[in-house]
Amino acid sequence: MQATSHLLNLLLLSLLAGLDPSKTQISPKEGWQVYSSAQDPDGRCICTVVAPEQNLCSRDAKSRQLRQLLEKVQNMSQSIEVLNLRTQRDFQYVLKMETQMKGLKAKFRQIEDDRKTLMTKHFQELKEKMDELLPLIPVLEQYKTDAKLITQFKEEIRNLSAVLTGIQEEIGAYDYEELHQRVLSLETRLRDCMKKLTCGKLMKITGPITVKTSGTRFGAWMTDPLASEKNNRVWYMDSYTNNKIVREYKSIADFVSGAESRTYNLPFKWAGTNHVVYNGSLYFNKYQSNIIIKYSFDVGRVLAQRSLEYAGFHNVYPYTWGGFSDIDLMADEIGLWAVYATNQNAGNIVISQLNQDTLEVTKSWSTGYPKRSAGESFMICGTLYVTNSHLTGAKVYYSYSTKTSTYEYTDIPFHNQYFHISMLDYNARDRALYAWNNGHQVLFNVTLFHIIKTEDDT
Helix, strand or coil, rough: HHHHHHHHHHHHHHHHHHHHHHHHHCHHHHHEEEEEEEEECCCCCCEEEEEECCCCCHHHHHHHHHHHHHHHHHHHHHHHHHHHHHHHHHHHHHHHHHCCCCCCCCHHHHHHCCHHCCCCHHHHHHHHEEEEEEHHHHHHHHHHHHHHHHHHHHHHHHHHHHHHHHHHHHCCCHHHHHHHHHHHHHHHHHHHHHCCEEEEEEEEEEEEEEEEEECCCCCCECCEEEECCCCCCCCEECCCCCEEEEEEECCCHHHCCCCCEEEECCCCCCCCCEEEEECCCCEEECCCCCEEEEEEEECCEEEEEECCCCCCCCCCCECCECCCCCEEEECCCCEEEEEEECCCCEEEEEEECCCCCCEEEEEEEEEEEEEEHCCCCCECCEEEECCCCCCCCEEEEEEEEECCEEECCCCCCCCCCCCCEEEEEECCCCCCCHHHHEEEEEEEEEEEEECCCHHHHH
16 A cells, blocks of 8 residues: 555656656657658758657647546546445454454453363363454454555545646646547648659568468469549459469458459460559450450450560560569559560560550660569559569569669568569559469558659649
């Protein structure tokens, strides 16, 4: 009890010290934090900020802490009242027992003086009864002490409650509704800010999150980056060859539970695992050819097909894991792309932007990175990112910007949890990487460095 009383005093002193303006500091969780800032050649502000959690400011955080502490103290006070009632009840019982013991003790002395006249049996019974009652004497003394401490504790609780209530009134704590409205306002402003974000540079890959375990060692799964927010269909294509069955699910939840909504039987078998769904159509490489097929899920037929000139196929220029992964089709914020290699470019990667309707190449870039040395690749904002392996220890090792026609070597590691990646594609709507990791369908989160546009740029 004395330790508890001392703890409350320390708690009150700490709280009062925490409210001293000269000692108050805003933690990273209580305010916007500027990570870095600079200006680009055009004079635009480039900055990285860390948004706060829902504790909006130090003042609000202290207010909420005070309310919570006050509630806890009130709950403690109620518990003490219950304990006090039980203690008083037991105390009365022990007092009664004390009276009985005193009477019994006097009687026992009288009997002891004249024990020669009593039978041995009666004497022994009385002695046993006395032995049972003797341990209650120290209990009685402890109850007397505890009763005093409980009375003191109740008084300290009342004083602390009064102090906390006074402090709460002095700082003008916000109620829940006001805090909730401020959070909603902040979320609206944050969404408006996100709309101004331009394309970003890849800085970090985290995860993965395992969505499901199914299928063979190789395969592909994807969603449509141009679909509406309410359209979350998932498409699933198992294996890298000798298959033309595409399974559709209405949502990620249905995909996880295995509740198919529709099955498509393509007119051709596909090659590899590097397919993409874009604006309602599936784009894939026709088996044993460099022909790209556009298949509409809405009408259930091929809308376009075209040969990708000079592109190697059928394991001539695959990724490091093989699997007829010569031609990789992908999409990002800019549009539809094909990544492949040609003899004319000495087996190095070629990037081509495609017309999504006709599949014509609108522009191409030749890089110096060997296609056979790449584990996988994906496009983000017109920049191709290439991994150095499909096995454990893989990392993003090389990038090529189609905007500036320049490349750089990078060092962005990611966790290859299941040791073998046969598909890795970026989804611009989800800002995530979809991967097929040795029979596991997983998601990686990406961190991009953004430039926030000013009103003059819009």
